[in-house]
Amino acid sequence: MTEELEAFRRTNTWDLAPLPFGVKPKYIPDILERATLSDPSIATTLLSTLMEMNLKLCHDDGDPLSQPTRDQKLVGALVYLPATRSDRYAVHILSQFVSSLTFIHYAALIWVLRYLRGTITQSLFFPSDSSLSLHVYYDAGWADDADTRHSTTGFFIFLGSSLISWRSKNKAVASRSSTESKYRALANTTVELKWLHTLL
Known part of the structure; x- marks a missing residue:
């Protein structure tokens, strides 16, 4: 338990375990494929933290995007991330601004997508010998x-x-x-x- 709490303090997310052998994720690669078409850096730059620590976003941060529809759809797709991942906190933050995305919000979205690319083969781990407390x-x-x-x-x-x-x-x-x-x-x-x- 102590190690998990320390991992959360360090990376702002829970450490993820590799997926079982033979299990291939499908939903996240589809989202990343759509996102990479417009921003190739998503495929080349991987991140190990979900969001910048202590990041505070506001509705009027930065200039509004001229064509936000594609990015609004990406945030909408991220809402349905599998329940075996703890990434949904960052998606919750981004979804608050989906109606008026700005370049600051877009930068946060790209950060999340790069993180997903780096942890695509990982998921939360539920051991069978865990206690019921x-x-x-x-x-x-x-x-x-x-x-x-x-x-x-x-x-x-x-x-x-x-x-x-x-x-x-x-x-x-x-x-x-x-x-x-x-x-x-x-x-x-x-x-x-x-x-x-x-x-x-």
Whole structure:
């Protein structure tokens, strides 16, 4: 568990394990093929981190793209990444700006695509000998949305050493204090935890 948390702090994602022998990914290569047609650097430059650390994107960052349709479709396609990958946090961030993509958002999209290219044959690992005990980590960022000043809550739930549930969400209302935002995060995490507990 300690190693996984340290890996998350270091790379902003969970370490991925190689796919089993003979398993070939299909969905991600299709997305990358479409993206590479317009930006060949995606195929040549691989990245080991999902997003720049502490990256804060705003709706009015940079100049708007003149023809954003293709990139909007790419972000839309990334929403359906397989459930065995933990990359969806970055996609969640990008999808907030899909209606008005700018060159700054485009640079973040290219970063994610290069990361996917570098980890295309990897996936989250669920060992068969993992224990059935649940471990929960949650947090909240108070007023950390640069556009609305709303809080962002998130949690990670492990079954033994396997990451089985995670979520990051902007709250619809502004919290009056960091304590209130953490209390909301705890409430959301408890709901998910109780549901998972009924499945065990």
